[in-house]
Amino acid sequence: MAQNKPFRVVIAGGSVAGLTLANMLQANNIDFVVLEAYPRIAPQVGASLGLLPHGNRILDQLGLFDKIMELSTPVDTFTFRNDTGRPIASCRDVNHSFTERHGFPILFLDRQMVLQVLYDNIRDKSKIMTSKRVIKVELNDDTSTAITSDGSQYSGDMVVGADGIRSTVRGEMWRLANKLDPNSIDLSEAQEVPCDYNCIFGISSSCPGVKAGDMNSVFRDKTSYLIIGGLHGQAKNAIKAAMHEDILPGVKFSKLIENQISSSMTPLVEHVYKKWHFHRVMTVGDSCHKFHPIGGHGGNAAFETAATLTNLLVEALNGSSTGHLTTAQLDHVFRRVQELRHSRTLAVKGYSHEQQRTESLDDFSRRIIALHLLPFVDSEDVTFNFSCQIPASEKLEMLPVQRRERLIPFKDELLSEPKSRGLYNWLLIAFYxxxxxxxxxxxxxxxxxxxxxxxxxxxxTTGTFKEDQSFKLLRSYTGISALDDYFVFLAVIFMPGLRALSPSFRMLQVYFLGMIAQPIVIWTVESFRKRNAMTLLAIPSIWFTLFQSTGIGFFMPLYYAVYTWISDVEPYWWPLRRAVPLQNAKVLLAASLIGYFLPTILMFFPWGSSEAAQYTETFWQPSPIYVPLLSTALGAVYRFLNPDRPGEKTCPRAKDKPADVALLKQVYAVTGILGVLLHWYVLFGTLNSHYVSLVSVFVPDFSLYPMPLADGAHNIFLVDFWGFVVASYVWCVAAVWDLKRVGRTTANVTKAGLVILAAHFLLGPGAAMSAVWYWREEVMAIRIFSSVGKLHLD
Structure with a gap:
């Protein structure tokens, strides 16, 4: 090809993928031609197209979203029904929820309408050629040529197959690869494409009970229905417009309508191909990735792949001095497109397939989930499942994005692209x-x-200590012998410190039991977060019971291991999932002061009576549990007294500032300051004491010989204490790393680790944790950061 000719893309297929790519190339002044097999660019085939928020964002970049909105009604209700048609569960205000979450609604409309909008936006209609079925592709060093069924040849720098699941271009790509580089493509893949379901699809006139904006999913044994209400009269108008069009010589479309059966059937291929490109040939849309249509992801995935290809082409062409790309450069572009898109398309394929398996009640577990558990699932949780595939989507890097307020940022609206912990996730769990x-x-x-x-x-046995004969051991607290025996045992362990039989032990108790106040508060906060519902982190009372019985140094690392396990995925970090119900955030500080701080102060009060000392120590034992219980109870009272506040189950508005952040930061600040005061009190008290030292208080003695009871109990507490300190430090550093890996901070994790370590020495471990959570809460609440440009070809 002469170098004075512009770079040209030959697109085989006037499909959604093909016309979308044409619009993207047009927006970047890249020459193209679209070769469509059918006589019309937007044939009526009776199929609908789902446009999800990330697809609508790309359409908005192209200036087409408003035109699409005029033709459709946003989905506003999800209704799940059993095989009799009776509702199992229903989610309302879906339009509000998705618009607030992602900035765009969910739309379902006739595929023909989308094609028409895409076609109408092409300025030079001569670039769109109909009745041009591509039957062959030829290659040479600097061009590729598409040959059509009428013998025409169309050459360009590259050929793009946008001709669907039965792609001729993909077949030609395999033929050429087998001829030129037999090891580059697995030709056996053509025989391995799975097809587990068939689909009967069509368009009907309005039906009673099916309203515009309603989406009805009917769960049946091995089958399912999806019924979506569109704008009134759209199907009728579409059919009327095509009634007099010729489909065969002497046969008009109206003849089909007169003799229509009622529907069409197509096999539902579900596959993501292993290789999307070869030489100067690339495939997009259904030609390289085909999903079950139940989730509405097909068209949106086509938008994403086309956008990714356009991004990389523009970048490569901007770096070319000739305005053209060598075969090696194009191969690099195509390879990067597949690298960026392959894992996501595999995930979407799996997600869509599993959704169909659930709705068709494919096995016992899915039947239980669909028919018996779904009615109890919160509407926002159902919406969450639909949202999970949206934020990681691609967009056009060179076109502006309208800055719509939203609760969940897209990946390009973060400081960096979110990443999994990978192997480090399991190493961290193993460490804990x-x-x-x-x-x-x-x-x-x-x-x-x-x-x-x-x-x-x-x-x-004796009921007293040799070092303190005046002490009388209580034998009964509750009247339950097993529980009383346990409380007696705890009194024997705790009293040598509380009664100052060992001054070093008492100082450690004051410090250690005061310092676990901050983790207790933070674990309680975490239990109220939406993202931890239905996990082990949602039941702090059980964790508190366990660590009071066996040691916080033992169960704290296990808690962090569970946290690490469930928090790896990016949706865990969405700002919407961070929120704590306002009624709980309002009362948490009071619940903490009353529930834990007060019993701890009472336990260390210098009671003259040994009975009072034992009663306050026994009352303290379950005090960690008091905090979540009081938070829940006082929160319910607050909710009762303030019935007009918006419900927590309602999706908040994106423009509203989260109401809980300031309250939680206040909790962290107050409890953190109390931790600092305790740290300094113990530090300076120890340094100025004639009876204790930092070594005697904080350094354990692991000698393997008998020692006094007070010293042995002191050592047990020290092991517990250092387990708590080490686990908490690692968790705090991991908290900073987590926010960096999900794109919410650019902090240097190594420097942050050193700062946190210094804070442990200067402020105490409890205050250090409060400080990290104070900073973390604000960062997690940010919804959209400044977009950071990405050079995908690097």
Whole structure:
């Protein structure tokens, strides 16, 4: 091809993918020609097209979204029905929810209408050629040529196959690859394409009970229905417009209408091809990735692949001095397109397939989920499942995006593209589990060599300590013998410190039991977040019961392991999933002060009576549980007294500032300051004491010989304490790393780790955690950051 000719793209197929790519190339002044097999560019085939928010965002960039909106009604209700048509569950205000979440609604409309809008937007209609079925592709060093059934030849720098699942261009690509580079493409893939379902589709006149904007999913055994209400009269008008068009010599479309059966059937191929390109040939849309249509992802995926191809072509051409690209350069462009899109299309294919399996009740577990669990699932959770595939979508990098307020940012609206923890996720979990095992060994196995069992037995038998004969051990607290025996055992362990039989032990108790206040508050906050509902993190009372019985140093790492396991996925970090219900955020500080701080202060009060000391110590034991219980109870009271506030189950408005952030930051600030005061009190008190030192308070003695009860109990607490400190430090550093890997901060994690370590020494571990969570809350609440440009070819 002469170098003075412009770079040209030959597009085989006037499909949604083909016409969308043509519009994108037009927007970038790249020459193209579209070769459509049918006589009309927008034939009426009776199929609908789902336009999801990420697809509508791309249409908005092309200036087409408003035109599409004029032809459709946004989906506003999801209704799931059983095989009798009775509703199982219903989600209303879907239009509000998706528009607030993603800035755009969900639309379903006739495929023909979308094609017409795309076609009408092409300025030079001569570039769109009908009755040009591509039957062959030829290659040479700097051009590729599409040959049509009428013998015409159309050459360009590249040929793009947008001719659907039965793509001729893909077949030609395989033929050429087998001829020129047999090892580059797996030709056996043509025989491996799965097809598990068939689809009967069509358009009807308006039906009673099916309103515009309603989407009805009917779950049946091995089959399902999807009925979507469109604008009144659209089908009738579409048919009327085509009635007098010739479809065969002497046969008009009206003849088909007169003799119509009622529907059409097509096999539903579901496949993402292993290789999308070869030499100067590329495939897009259904030609390279085909999904089950139930989720409405097909057209949107075609938009994304076309946008990715356009982005990389524009970038490559901008870097070319000739205005053309070599075969190697095009191959690099095509390879990067597939690299960027392949894993996402595989995920969407799997998601769509699983949705169909659920709606057709394919097995016992899906039947249980669809018919028996779905009625109890919150509407926002159902919407969440539909939203999960949206934020990771592509867009056109060179065209502006209207800055619509939204609750969930797209990946390009973050500081960097979100990434999984990968292998580090499992290494982090393994670290926590190993730490928990080490703490358990230090607290419950190693002490066997210290000879503590007979000493504890002696105190429980005599009812007093040798060092304090005035102490009288209480035997009954609740009247339940097993529970009372456990409380007696705890009193024997705790009292040597509380009664100052060991000043170093008492100082450690004051510090340690005061410092776990901040984790208790933070775990309670985490339990109220929407993203932790239906997980083990949603039940802090169980965690608090466990760590009070066995040691926080043992169960804290296990809690963090569970947290790490569930928090790897990017949707976990959506601002919408961060929120804490306002009624709980309002009362959390009071619940914390009353539930934990007050019992802790009472336990360390210098009671003259040993009975008072034991009662306050026993009252303190379940005090971590008081915090979430009080938060829930007081929150319910607040909700009762403020019935006019918007419900937590309603999707908030994107323009409204989250009401809970300031309240949570206040909780972190107050509890953090209390932690700092405690840290300094213990630090300066220890440094100025004649009886204790930092070593005697904080350094354990792991000697394998018998020791006094107070020293042994002190060592057990130290193992527990250091397990808590190490686990908390790692969790805080991981919190910074998490926000960086999901694109919410550019902080240097190494420097952050050093700052957090310094804060542990200067402010205390509890205050350090509060400070991290204070910063973290604000960062997690940001909805859209400044867009960062990406050079995908690097």
């Amino acid at each position: 589990v190993i730490l928990a095992a080490a703490v358990y060994y230090g607290m419950w196995i190693l002490p066997g060599s210290w000879g503590l069992a007979p000493l504890i037995g002696d105190v429980m």
